[in-house]
Amino acid sequence: MDCDATSPAFTHLHCHSHYSFLDGASSPEALARRAADLGQPALALTDWHGLYGAISFDRACRAVGVRPIHGAEIALVDGRHLTLLVKDASGWRSLCRLLTAAQLAGSKGHAPVAPELLAAHTAGLLCLTGCRHGALAAPLLADDEDRARRSARWLRECFGDDLWVELPRNDRADDRALTHRLARLADRLSVGTVASANVHYATPQDGPLADVLACIRAGTTLEAARGLRPNHRHHLAGGAEMAGRFADRPEAVANTSLVAARCTFVLDFGPHHFPSIPVPRGRTPDDHLLALCRAGVTDRYAAGDPAAWHRAVAQLDHELAVIGKLGLAPYFLLVADVVRFARAEGVPCQGRGSAAGSVASYTLGISRVDPLAHRLLFERFLSEERASLPDIDIDFGHLGREAVIQYLYRTYGEAHVGMACTVQTYHRKGAVRDVGKVLGIPSPTLDAVATRVRRSLDDTLAGAVVAVAGEAALASPPWGYFVALCEQLVGTPRHLGIHNGGVVVTGPPLGELVPLERASMAGRVVVQWDKDSLELAGLIKLDVLALQALDLVAEAVRLVEQHEGIVIDLDTLPLDDPAVFDLLCAAGTTGTFQVESRAQQQALPQHAPRTFGDLVAQISIIRPGPLQGGMVHPYLRRRRGEEPVRYPHPLLEPVLRDTLGVIVYQEQVLEVATALAGFTLGEGDDLRRAMGSRRSEDKMRAVEARFLAGAGGRGVPEAVAAEVFRQISAFAGYGFPRSHAVAFARLAYETCWLKAHHPVTFYVARLNAQPGGFYPPGVIVGDARRHGIAVLGPDLGASAHDCGVERAGDTPAVRLGLRYVRGLSGVGGRALIAERDRGGPFRDLADLCRRGRHALTPEAITALIAAGSCDSWGIARRPLLWSLAATWHNATDLPLPVAPPPLPEATPPEALAGESWATGLPLGGHLAATQRAALAAHGALPLAALADLPDGASVTVAGRLVILQCPPTANGVAFVTIEDETALGNLVLSPAMDRRWRAAVHAAPLVVVTGRVQRRGHTVNVQVATVEPWRPPH
């Protein structure tokens, strides 16, 4: 009936999407589609205190032929609500300013609007008097007619003709009585009325989810909830239904069209809103950019091959022409300015992502790889035809990133700089927990389901429920509702987070373009749009990211210069050093960037990279995307010549030739879509967005339909097209663009080069750049020792705060810093060193207690002693620990006797246990080494022996847990890495073994494992059959 062409014209002017955060149950897309299905010409979106969903809503409406109207619902400081709609561009600015001011004056998640603030921001806005909690309805429901009248007069003064009295009707018992009184008030003031359904979801079927959201918001269960809406009639009703609800007030229905017609605003930011960058007098930004790039191209290319220089100059001219046409010169100048600042401050930085495909980026110092030498294409980064503009991402050293952000605030002004947000949406695990709690499911049961979900033990959520509660459960409440509600909840926004580096810098004040609000981090402000919305709005952001590996490399370079007198220029490092590739082929990559993980180390000997190009492929292929697409093993087999290169379809040969017929790089996804299904650039952008981090099943289905239709049109068999789409879809946003892989490969190469040529400084820098990397520091220490490098413990006299290089006789060694001693990583440790610098070395325990007491707790001194940091006093650790309490006391009070009784020497395992407690590191050697004879008697082999065992051999090994991974792609199989004094060892655990494993690890520091050797090429795993905690024999 609703779709009837004779259905009365109606426009919903008060409508919440799920961007009202737990107060709306439908996406803007679902609402727009519903309005289109009902034949409604326009739809307003009025989410709480924000324009979070404005961009998606705008696009979704246009896609289905509904005219979008933008607005927001606000709460005044007295708690009463108002609905605001944007009439024109000045209204958008007013609303952004108003919301920004309220958000910044409030606290996170609470942004009441002061009356004077509203009165100052009415230009271009239209006001409806709100729902049952509105400025007029709430006093009327409380029988305070006077107050309602006063509010109405004040609002009419503020908004004049643009005030409309909103009549909410939702099939509630007192609807008519309330709206009758509202209408009477409207008549008295000669203000028009508009019918409203106070929409909170698209269809009545979404009502249960809205109830669930209300309970999550209130932290209660459905049974205990008070104040749930009394029915499920807050849906986006059709014109006929609204006309029925308002049969007695047809003018209120008709007025919705009048109000909609007044809202003519079109969301279009037009040209970019870059800040003005200072340029020399008489020059335009384009001139200035040209000058900077010309200088850079000379620096980078003039000394080399003249042909390369000519190509670079020609390419640069082409790029600058495109940049000029797109009006992006100020953006490049902005980024170049940030990079210049970082370099001047000694903050290491390098561009990542597709920007590395540009000679302009390279000459400006934004990226560090020569795009011509690596055959990277500028068109992947920028082209005149592309519908969207990618942003430039730059990695900075972890330590300097904040300084860079502060520089932006300082240089371009607080009002012009903001961080992009991320919209945190429900994942399955969170949905299971929250829906389960609301339905009153007991938490142990819920935990069991959540654990199965987290470990992907079942194909579906229903499967997990059956496994926990039995087959019959699904048919009965609450489980019957549980599965459907969880699935509906997944993807619903929960709250805003802060993007880990996306900075937006604008010429006009940012708060006039998009509302700003407080982030949870003190003093930080985020814009209400995430990166997708910002991109669609044409507000380009700059990603200021932190990458600890940059700190590692910078520190190693500094230490090499300091200790070895060698100046390393990373930018001119040849990329063909055999020592680097030997290290890679032997998988000796522990501690390096990108190629150290277990999966990488297992693939390295199989892939055997011998060129920089191989390394680029290596870091790209061991990624969740290619792994999930099932493309890794075919790629490795083809690379070794064990199977022929095959293409899913001949059309794909040109696209996949370089990568042996599989998709390795992100760009190839779009190329495949173009080659096989004839996607245009714009459709390719849709595909990219649909697959992005915030994946939408709806959007994916739409793209898939287009893909299959396009491929069918080119004569591709449907089964082939479907399989290729499955690969694309699995690859999704989890692969690297080639330009990004080149940038990362360069950094990976540098870490490997440092490890191969300057291992001591490499390990020192690696141990200082923490936390970071795949392995905990203990494994780095073990790796150093297995490479014959001495690692000296933290020493009260010899160690600085950080780790350093120390000469032990003729050979350099790693000296651990005092920061590794428990309780000394922060200010206390630094204060202790300051005291040592000031007053000389600590002579004995009494001296340490006296001079160190302002910096240290007795527990920290205990840790220093247990770590062996005080061994240079020549007193055993046990007597020192015994006398600590009395010595600490004596430092300020009357002396107590401190001489200890005779104490037995600590055994090696006891000393190791003390060191491990104090530092988390295997200082005096690996625990397994102290047990080697007993382990051998038990039949356990050293882990290094695994390399020589044949496939299928039964084996017993022992070690300490290093890493436990349960990737969601592995159906509950866990991958465990253990370590002994000889090597790391890789274990594979079936889901059934996993629990026994956890119990064993809790019971003892070493575990003994039996199992069967699985050998695939150079890769060795042990499939675990039994696991026991190691009990040393007495």
Place this chain on the structure above:
Amino acid sequence: MTIRRFAPTRPIAVVADARGDSPTRLRWRGRWEGVGAIAATWDLTEGWWRGETGATRRRYFRLLTHSGLLCVIYRDLASGRWYFEQIID
């Protein structure tokens, strides 16, 4: 004015319009009464999470019969049956 509430609510016989949406006649004290005016209608949905037997889904009508009886009746949307809830004298 007094309000008589039926607790528990009492089943009544109702004849609804062709679409089954609104009552046209109801049986009161052994007689069929024509419905004169419907003053208000509203919906109630509660306890849906308890399953069909525990849920409440009702459509309410406050109406005036031709004989002047002012009452609240509802239709249970699961069973389609009608009940008296209030009589307003």
